[in-house]
Amino acid sequence: MSIAENIQRIKAEIAPKARLIAVTKTKPVEMLMEAYEAGFKRYGENKVQEMVTKYEQMPKDIEWHLIGHLQTNKVKYIAPFVAMIHSVDSFKLLQEINKQAAKNNRVIDCLLQIFIAQEETKFGLSAEEANELLASDEFKALENIRIVGLMGMASNTENEDQVRQEFKGLKQFFDSLQAAHPSMIELSMGMSGDYLLAVEEGSTLVRVGSAIFGSR
Numbered sequence: 001m002s003i004a005e006n007i008q009r010i011k012a013e014i015a016p017k018a019r020l021i022a023v024t025k026t027k028p029v030e031m032l033m034e035a036y037e038a039g040f041k042r043y044g045e046n047k048v049q050e051m052v053t054k055y056e057q058m059p060k061d062i063e064w065h066l067i068g069h070l071q072t073n074k075v076k077y078i079a080p081f082v083a084m085i086h087s088v089d090s091f092k093l094l095q096e097i098n099k100q101a102a103k104n105n106r107v108i109d110c111l112l113q114i115f116i117a118q119e120e121t122k123f124g125l126s127a128e129e130a131n132e133l134l135a136s137d138e139f140k141a142l143e144n145i146r147i148v149g150l151m152g153m154a155s156n157t158e159n160e161d162q163v164r165q166e167f168k169g170l171k172q173f174f175d176s177l178q179a180a181h182p183s184m185i186e187l188s189m190g191m192s193g194d195y196l197l198a199v200e201e202g203s204t205l206v207r208v209g210s211a212i213f214g215s216r
Contacts, residue, residue, distance in 0.1 A: 003031065004038035006212045010195070014206055018199045021065050023191070023209030025050060029057050031213055036062070044086075044207050048074040055081055067151075067188075067207055069123050072096040076103075084109040086151040086188050086207075089123045091133050094145060101144035109148045111188055114173065116166040117155040124152065127173050134181060149186030149204070150174050154194055163194050167201035174202070 001009070011020050021044040024032050032043060032054065041061060045051035046068025055064060063083040070087050078085075079100035088094055088110045101108040112133070115124030125133070133139055134147070152170040154163040167189055174187050188205040190198025195206040 003034045003212060004040075007035060007038065007040050010206075010208055010211060013196060014199045018190075018195075018203050018206050021067070021188075021205055021207045022212050023067065023207050024054070024213070025068075025209065027209075027213050029054055032058060035212070044209075048077050051082075052077050065207075075100045079106065079108065080104045082108060084111065084148070084186075086111045086205075087113045087123065088147075089113045089125055091136070091139065094133075094139070094142065098142040098144045107144050107146055110145050111149045111151040111186060112147060113151045113153075114170055116152040116170050118157075118162070118166075119155055130173075130177075134177070146183055147181065149184045149188065150177075151188035153191070154189070154198075160194075160197065164197055164201060167194075167198050167203070171202040 014020060021042050022035055022040060023044045025046045036059065042063045044065040044067040051064055051066060064081060065084045065086060066078055066082055067086045070085060070093060072093055075096045085097060085108060094110065097108055097110060112130050113124040114130060115126060150170060154166040157163065170189060171187060174184065178184050186204050187202055188207065189203045190206040192208050192211040195208055198206055
């Protein structure tokens with residue numbers, strides 16, 4: 001199937017509950033343009049440099065999502081244009097995003113990355129850390145960021161029950177925050193191998209790469 005056909009198939013599978021982010025890491029601009037010419041304009045990148053390079057080469061009506069681990073010293077490069085940062089895993093990073101957003105007269109939408117996997121290699125805040133951050137006066141003073149939801153990455157395992165439980169737990173935490181934080185409307189969970197499970201458990205944004213573009 002073509003890139004355009006893959007996108008249409010996945011969009012049909014997840015509608016109307018979730019929206020698709022095409023993960024374009026390591027993919028050449030030609031592939032992205034194939035998707036763009038088919039009308040698709042929401043892309044996710046893991047690395048800042050790769051995102052900046054593609055942003056400069058591609059049309060400017062694209063919605064760019066930073067989905068990989070973000071270092072504070074790299075925020076300034078994407079602050080002028082990034083639509084959403086999924087991987088906020090510390091207050092220090094949030095402060096830097098706020099600072100760089102202010103310099104660009106923007107309010108940047110962010111997701112708090114919550115650690116849900118049984119793997120040490122994943123990043124993220126614990127539920128307790130996220131609650132502390134959201135309750136702090138320092139957080140409330142940040143005017144150039146908006147926390148619009150949560151992101152989580154499930155364990156890389158064949159055990160569907162485990163993955164489902166991890167997604168279910170993140171959705172429960174998300175629900176518990178919504179009453180106090182009405183701006184929280186997005187739940188970013190699910191990738192090529194588990195996006196259907198994620199949507200069943202309440203995901204609103206799925207991050208899919210290889211199922212669209214083929215394996216790296």
